Structures are given as structure tokens and as C-alpha cells.
Amino acid sequence: GFVNVSFHSDDTRRLIDNAQSSYPLRIVTAHMPENIYLTVNRWAKHIDAIIAMSQQPGGQDGHCGNFNKDPEDDTVDLIKSRIGPVAAEELLLPAVAELAPKEVTVSLEDCSPRHRMKAEALCKRTMPSKPGLADSQSLLDDCIFDVCFAGAEYAREDTVVEKQMLDKVGALSSQACSCVPTIPPVVSPSP
Numbered sequence: 637g638f639v640n641v642s643f644h645s646d647d648t649r650r651l652i653d654n655a656q657s658s659y660p661l662r663i664v665t666a667h668m669p670e671n672i673y674l675t676v677n678r679w680a681k682h683i684d685a686i687i688a689m690s691q692q693p694g695g696q697d698g699h700c701g702n703f704n705k706d707p708e709d710d711t712v713d714l715i716k717s718r719i720g721p722v723a724a725e726e727l728l729l730p731a732v733a734e735l736a737p738k739e740v741t742v743s744l745e746d747c748s749p750r751h752r753m754k755a756e757a758l759c760k761r762t763m764p765s766k767p768g769l770a771d772s773q774s775l776l777d778d779c780i781f782d783v784c785f786a787g788a789e790y791a792r793e794d795t796v797v798e799k800q801m802l803d804k805v806g807a808l809s810s811q812a813c814s815c816v817p818t819i820p821p822v823v824s825p826s827p
Contacts, residue, residue, distance in 0.1 A: 640667040707774050744777060747784035755783035755791070762791040 701710030759779035
């Protein structure tokens with residue numbers, strides 16, 4: 637079939653975030669064509685999701701960047717400028733009322749030096765060392781940001797997610813790609 641979707645209840649082998657392991661868990665996994673995998677862990681008030689894929693024909697772009705191994709072009713501003721808003725006719729879900737307050741942008745500079753120093757020490761202790769990992773400073777900064785603004789428990793969560801991403805990418809990169817190259821569609825930002 638096109639998509640193979642499975643539901644699992646309390647299967648800790650599929651747990652994305654061990655920090656949430658003491659809570660009742662529901663898991664959905666989806667295996668899609670072109671080596672695309674989705675795992676969603678759902679609790680009463682929290683979800684974790686990982687989308688893993690091999691590099692797609694014609695490239696790809698998304699929330700985490702464009703998968704070209706150049707972190708310099710994966711800043712929030714550059715990603716937003718490449719993607720633009722989704723046209724109304726392309727929305728997959730119906731429009732809903734806004735539930736959260738407007739987005740407030742914060743950066744590492746907004747974290748107090750004392751709190752940032754503690755967060756950095758915690759993240760360095762928690763994160764696995766991976767020699768030759770090109771964006772290890774970026775991963776460390778992401779962990780520090782999460783600890784500064786969401787709490788210390790997110791250092792462990794970042795580590796778990798990062799390890800799973802590295803494992804999945806390593807597994808996918810060792811597979812032969814049977815993809816047919818395609819020309820990506822041209823997406824113009826809305827006025």
C-alpha cells in the first residue's frame with residue numbers, strides 16, 4: 637500500500653522521549669514511500685514526533701532546513717523566506733481558531749548568563765559525543781535553548797531525539813535509493 641500505519645499502546649521500545657516514560661503512552665508509526673518514516677508519541681498533554689527520511693529527489697526543505705549539509709542556510713529567516721505560507725487550497729487540515737497567543741521570538745541572548753551557563757553544562761554532560769558531527773555546536777545550542785526556556789528535563793529529551801535521528805539517518809543513508817529524480821515545484825511566496 638501507499639502508507640503502512642500502525643498503532644501501539646504503551647510500547648516503550650518505540651518511545652521517542654524516555655523522560656516521559658512514566659506516563660500512559662499511545663504511539664502511531666507510519667512508513668511511507670521514498671524511505672519516509674513518521675513516529676508520534678502521544679500523552680494526555682504532550683506529543684513528540686520524528687519524521688525521518690533519506691534525501692529526496694530534487695531536494696527538500698522544512699522546519700529543520702534543506703538537508704544539504706550546510707547549516708549556514710538553515711537559519712529561521714532563510715527557511716521562512718524559502719518556504720512562505722501554505723496556500724489555502726493546499727492546506728491538509730481545516731482552518732481552526734487560534735488557540736495560542738501570537739508567537740514571541742526569543743533567542744539564546746534572552747537566557748540569563750547564569751542560567752545559560754548551567755544549561756550548557758547540563759547539555760554537555762547529557763549529549764552523546766559524536767566525533768566529526770558537523771553541526772554539533774548547533775545541536776548543543778539547541779539543547780541550551782530548550783533547557784533555558786522549557787526546563788532541565790529537555791536536555792535528556794534533546795539527547796534522546798538526537799540519538800534517534802542519527803541512528804535513523806545512518807540506517808537510511810546505507811540503503812540504496814531507488815528514487816527517480818524529479819524537478820521540484822516552484823513555490824512563490826504569497827503577497
